[in-house]
Amino acid sequence: MGNISYNFPIEKDDFERAGEASSKIKKILRQLGMDSSIIRRVAIGAYEAEMNLVIHSLGGTIGITIDPESIIITAEDTGPGIENVQLAMKEGYSTAPDRIREMGFGAGMGLPNMKKCSDSFDIESIVGKGTKIVMKMMLKDGD
Amino acid sequence: MKIREIRDALNAQVLWGEHLLENEILYAFGSDLMSDVLAFVKTGTILLTGLVNSQVIRTAEMADVTAILFVRGKVPDKDVIDLAKENSIAILTTNYTLFTTSGILYNCGLRGIEADKM
Numbered sequence: 001m002g003n004i005s006y007n008f009p010i011e012k013d014d015f016e017r018a019g020e021a022s023s024k025i026k027k028i029l030r031q032l033g034m035d036s037s038i039i040r041r042v043a044i045g046a047y048e049a050e051m052n053l054v055i056h057s058l059g060g061t062i063g064i065t066i067d068p069e070s071i072i073i074t075a076e077d078t079g080p081g082i083e084n085v086q087l088a089m090k091e092g093y094s095t096a097p098d099r100i101r102e103m104g105f106g107a108g109m110g111l112p113n114m115k116k117c118s119d120s121f122d123i124e125s126i127v128g129k130g131t132k133i134v135m136k137m138m139l140k141d142g143d
Numbered sequence: 144m145k146i147r148e149i150r151d152a153l154n155a156q157v158l159w160g161e162h163l164l165e166n167e168i169l170y171a172f173g174s175d176l177m178s179d180v181l182a183f184v185k186t187g188t189i190l191l192t193g194l195v196n197s198q199v200i201r202t203a204e205m206a207d208v209t210a211i212l213f214v215r216g217k218v219p220d221k222d223v224i225d226l227a228k229e230n231s232i233a234i235l236t237t238n239y240t241l242f243t244t245s246g247i248l249y250n251c252g253l254r255g256i257e258a259d260k261m
Contacts, residue, residue: 019201026205036186036207043205044181051198104194104202109178116182 004032004066010053010077015103018054021062022047025073032066035143042071045117045135048110049075055100056080057131070119073135081127089115089123144168144253146210146233149189152251153237153244155212159224160233166209170256171248173214173241177202183256184208191244195219200226208232214241 008021060077096106118135169187
């Protein structure tokens with residue numbers, strides 16, 4: 001199998017369509033006949049990243065690359081960037097406003113959940129420039 | 144526990160998924176925090192929640208939730224029901240509160256997801 005890549009644009013504050021990209025990613029993996037447990041991990045990681053882009057960013061993209069060894073999810077935005085990444089990674093820490101909490105998000109679990117779903121998790125953020133998250137899920141025999 | 148038995152125990156109304164009532168539910172998880180649902184839920188779970196927006200269905204879709212039960216008599220908009228339909232997730236509503244709903248289902252033998260086994 002050669003590498004397969006898809007990229008989905010995500011708009012700021014577009015709660016109507018939030019989750020569509022992750023839903024598409026889940027369907028792609030299903031069509032490829034992958035194992036349900038790896039699909040679930042990828043879908044959850046992608047969805048948390050997508051919600052983060054909708055809630056916190058100025059807009060960005062969610063990408064997926066599937067190679068013979070792994071699935072890589074990349075979430076990239078154009079700002080505003082995270083001031084203290086270490087703090088943002090802490091369970092329960094959130095800067096989301098009340099209107100987001102009323103929707104069931106903003107509990108400070110997004111980044112920790114993404115890390116939990118991934119075999120490797122990288123985050124780089126520059127205030128004023130943007131944030132890039134790379135989640136890698138390794139494929140095992142049978143996936 | 145079958146979805147049909149859950150419906151009967153709670154006098155719940157099936158909003159979509161009459162044909163899914165024989166499906167087996169292994170666990171229940173009650174929360175209005177969708178990130179907690181994503182972090183903790185396993186397949187074969189019924190989600191008990193008071194939130195009725197489309198993100199509840201999206202969360203259930205990603206976490207492979209089998210059914211959603213809205214508590215406190217909440218009914219989502221048609222587009223939210225349509226999204227559940229698109230994803231083959233049974234949705235029900237009951238007039239009981241979250242605590243009472245949980246108590247009734249626990250009494251029927253249904254169990255939650257143990258935090259130490261997550």
